[in-house]
Amino acid sequence: MPSPPPTCSRPASIRPPSRPPPSGCSPTAAPSPSTSPAPTRRRGHPPTRCCSSGTAIPAPTRPGPGTGTSPAAAATGPACTRTPPSTGSPGAGRRACATSRPPPPRSHPPLHAAGVGAPGTGPPLLLRRLRRCRPAGLHPRRRLLLGPLQHQHDHARLAHVHPPHPPPDPHRRLPVPPRAAQQRIRPRHRVTLEVEVTEDGTTGFRPVDEADWSGYAFQTLTAALPQHLIPATRDEVRIRVVSHNEFLSVPNRVLLDWIAASYVRSLVLEPAAPLRLEVPDAGRTTLQVQAPAGRRLTLLDPAGATGQTVIPTAGGTARLTLDLPEARTLWLFDPAAVRAPVRLARATGPDWSDPALSADYVIITTPLLRPSAEQLAAYRREQNGYEVRVIDQQDLFDQFDYGRPTPIAIRRFVRATRGWARAPRYLTLWGDLLRPEDGRPRRPLGPWEVISFGYAPADGWFAMQLTDEADWSEGLAVGRIPLRSNDDGQLFLDKLTRYENAPPGDWQKRAIQLAGGFTAAEQQLLQNYTLSWGAVLARAPMGADTLTFFKNVTEPLDPSFQDSLRLALRSGAGWLTYFGHSAADSWEIVTDDPEDFDNADRLPVVLSLGCNTGNVAGGQFETTDRLVLGERLVIGSANGAIAHWGSSSPSTITLPGILAQEVHTVVFRDTVRVLGVAFQEAKRRFAAVRTPTSAVLTTLLQYGLIGDPATRLNLPTRPDLLIPPAASPSRR
Structure with a gap:
């Protein structure tokens, strides 16, 4: 249908993020974490001029009718339709435009069709994008006129012309928003062009160009790629445009106008040639x-890359x-037999909000790590009989947050699973994470990176407030395996298999407890907490044998227990609790490196109640990507631990101590034997009786699991021998 009359709104019409967007704009997405900056600005572009309030910009006309376009349509410009906004889907309310134009003139007869077979040599692939991006409050209807395709040195050049509009009135001043509004609005746009390539045997999307600007403007993104990088396993080239938003910035609205590619064909003669x-x-x-007379044929010299047209005369x-x-x-051959590009199509994935779906266990990962994720899925299907779904993180970005790599997409997905025929009980994030800090160059996600919320990262946030905004418990058990390769995934799966299938042994009834502290008063407080947990361990039904190591010196590090701990860890323990000061990669009570524990067949579950040992995105004061203690314990080697539950940020004493008391009660008194469920229930009990102050919410968010949430705790549920109290003698 014809597009509405073109208008151009004033800058004052941009609304701050705290207000709902006006009708017809893209829905305002919840902000991504405040410390998740976008890649470094590469170049800036001046904004396109915008007419003053009430001035109309007429839609341009096409230079002539094209395939599938009537003369009337060609005279009025491209036909556009707008789907009505919908509150049920973040992708609703988008505009779809379809245009056509006559084939561009060519200065020489290049080979025009897509080749089949191995890629040839020659100039690189040239991909160009143009996209319009504007804040959610602006409504200028502007059209784009495309210039002809001009060949220069075997490369295609694409030009665009801004639509005609009246010259600006030098005496008219545009209204300026109030100063407060200017401070709230940050209409900065950053768009990345990515192409799927194959490098070093790995196929994935690679950023090839980027535009970074403020305001409303046309932008063209261009990239040149060696053609051999395009995956040869499929007859398509996959590209995507990623729009990035800073925290609390006005959400982008990106419109893709055109796509063009120049490539070298490598023709292959098929058997029916x-x-x-x-x-x-x-x-x-x-x-x-x-x-036959008049039939147009082509005679091609493949070696010389030359061809000529052959037309038989009346005599044939x-x-x-x-x-x-x-x-x-x-x-x-007949030119009609040459294969040509079939279509430009939007890539579509599965609908993860379909209520007909069901699962017990969900794994979110990346294409790079999918092979090992599928191995974990197969193990859970066989070991537990679970229905498992492995999901590409990018599919969630595309469906739930306009393709933007933000944690809100995963949170929306988890909420959508509540409407499935059977909602999942476990969520595993199968991939590592990098800290989004100012000191690190801003960059796209790594091929092994599964996003988290905020910094310090809080994976549990994905499962919070699923049905009630006041409910800060986790609606399903969440865990992360912070790996970067499928070899790391295989190592963890081997550890998991050995642990869950280990026969009963004395080591499973042993518990190691460590308590630190810098001062005598602090040491006494930490020891009191630890002794109360030890009492829960020692009572029925667990009846554990507890071994305690209490620091009693004021130096920051205490190595005096290192030899004793080496023997205790080598003998094996089913449970290890540490309560004290810690850095990202060490405790104040010194132990051997986890790789040297020599306990591959006797792995404990580790509770680390300190600072930063669970920060898979990097330690608080670290700028490198070295492993933190929790990662070294779980995925650093075959030794260490089967799981680590600890803080991703600086911690305190009182609230973590109370939360740890709930964990010990759930596991050792109530005998909950699924790891993620135990931590989930402990957090639920902790949150249920407390006002959600910032300190309470910080405690709930910062403590998370490095490990598989569906891990069956290989701990006994009853004592080896129970002697009931003697009955009172009866009187005679």
């Missing part, structure tokens, strides 16, 4: 072709004289 001509000698050769004969430098093989 019409004719192959062998010319055995160099020099002048005369060929005579018999074909055509004679050709060729000067060949050497013996050649020529192809004679």
